[in-house]
Amino acid sequence: MRPEFKRLKTLALAAAALACGYAAPARAADPLLIGYQMPLSGDYSQYGEMFRNAAELQLKAFNAAGGVDGTPVQILYEDSKNDPKEGVNIARKFADNPRILAALGDFSSTVSMAAGEVYAKVGMAQLSQTASHPEFTKVSKYQFRNITTQAYEGPFTAKWIRQTGPKSVAIVSIQNDWGISAAEEFAKAFKAEGGSVTGIEYFNPGNRDFRSILTKVARAKPDAIYLCMFYEEAASALQQAKQLNVKAPVFSTSSLYSPKLIELGGDAVNGVRMASTFVPENPAPEVQGFVSNFKSAYGNAPNMFAAQAYDAVGIMLAALKAAGPKATREQVRDALAATTGYPGVTGKTSFDPQTREPAKTLAKMVVENGQFKVIE
Amino acid sequence: MPDFFDAYFAQQIINGLSLGLVYALVAIGFTLIFGILNVVNFAHGEIYTVGAFAGLLLIVGAAPPLLAVVLFAMAVGAAAGVGLERLAFRPIRRFSDEASLKSRAMREATLLSSLAVSIVTRELMVHFFSGEMQVIPQAALLQEVIAVGPLTLTNGNLFIFGASVVMLGGLQFMLYRTRVGLSIRAVSNNVLGARHVGIDTNRTIVATFAIGSALGAAAGILVGLYNGNIFPYMGFAPGVKAFVAMVMGGLSSIPGAVISALLLGVSESVATDFISAGWKDMIAYGLLVVTLIFFPQGLFGHGRERV
Incomplete structure (x- = not known):
């Protein structure tokens, strides 16, 4: 058998294995996967676009810095159209992919809570950048959020x-x-x-x-x-x-x-x-770095939503790193729950181990002569 | 409660009339295509949005006077209407035998084809302009306050009122005093009959689409500047209310649709004082249901077979 055929045969076998849903032991080059659901079309698509932009920025920096002990991470994006039915379908799709370790999103509390029921059932951590409804984290121990409620x-x-x-x-x-x-x-x-x-x-x-x-x-x-x-x-x-x-x-x-x-x-x-929580005028180096990177990549200044997503992805990646390249979904959840003092652009974030609510600091702002100003 | 009928109540009536005029402005073009021509067109809301975007692009590009903006929006709207007819309606009209013309399925097929065009257009606009509200130059807004005692009007109210009167009057004139209007009414009444007496039905239908869509586009830019928001999904809510107004008005009566639209606007607005505004859509649909139960032909309609 000629070498090309041998290679082809291996490929075909690998494809067949994948098609049957058989997860081959991950090789070093196989990226770790996380899912991200957000509205990318429909009435709230602008928020989804912002989340994806912020996530890409965070992910690129993380992988460039070595990823999880040399293993890169990849984010799979799905469009929920801000529709609870779509949100649930996406959650099932993520849950059915054994290589996806955790999920980010969705945008609104309504969709996040609907999808959360699925993540709760399969035992997969879900971290939303924006779902601030008090009931969201009460769905199960797998729900986290990076926004003060x-x-x-x-x-x-x-x-x-x-x-x-x-x-x-x-x-x-x-x-x-x-x-x-x-x-x-x-x-x-x-x-x-x-x-x-x-x-x-x-x-x-x-x-x-x-x-x-x-x-x-x-x-x-x-x-x-x-x-x-x-x-x-x-x-x-x-x-x-x-x-x-x-x-x-x-x-x-x-x-x-x-x-x-x-x-x-x-x-x-x-x-x-x-x-x-997020003030772009904040002189802290991580905030200024984020603002200037975001501006040069996308041409406009990031707002609070972009910052929430940027930090949510950062917290998730830090948890993946803490759990290591061979982690299970449960270990990722535990690493996420152990987050303390994550130095993000929306302030230092810690999760309460019991309620999984984030603690952050709030700034008072006012619009004056067409500019946001921090009071005090 | 005698103290209830105060300046706030009067302001609420004014709010309602301006809201009703917005619905009326959309309903006029909608009724011409949907009601008079008797074809189901669900893309009118997108024509309205296209008109608003066209007007906004001209404002941002050249800042011409309002009349030029409206005329430009109308031209773009007319072109979009002709395109819509080509894409979603003509292919379904390709059989001209009597059975096909009378077939409900053939007529109802345009419900889906126009809906498809509407979705594709809307998502294309989201793709090119993003789903966000567009920034409108503050000087172009029709929100200049005109105080009348304790009450507030804006120049937008006057423009929308003026436009409604002109459109309503112009259309009534066209429909009942011109040959185009005569052929539109003939086609609406009986396509085959119109063809037998030598009317070019295709051309008449295209003309109706062009006129109705031009009016829809003018409504889009005026309402966009009045409410201060232009975005790809802006056509949906007024489209639904215009549909309700048209059905209440009896489908084929443009003055009926306008009166129903005003009735809707005032009821919604005044109801806000008594119940939560979150329920105000229920007023519109409640009125629709009541009308359909007690006046199956609509308030101003006369019996005719409908899809």
């Missing part, structure tokens, strides 16, 4: 608002799992601080005309307004508030923190205040 952020902002004076507040919130929990956590904390809530107004995702909600808010004459939504909706809401002459000071969830808010909203977004 609304249960952490809401009380922080509630206290801040009370310190600046307002006694009553109106809440305008997007009607989804995340928005409802953000609004409720904040309302609870604000009342505990001695304030009153004039009302919680929910709007449907996709709604871009806030005039009737704002008129209703204006009728109640609150001292301040708290927005629980994303920066695109907020840009429209704030422009329309300016147009309707609604003057109450506006505070918001950290999800408004993006340069896009100012680009879209113009003058109308001046004065909005929010808490955030």
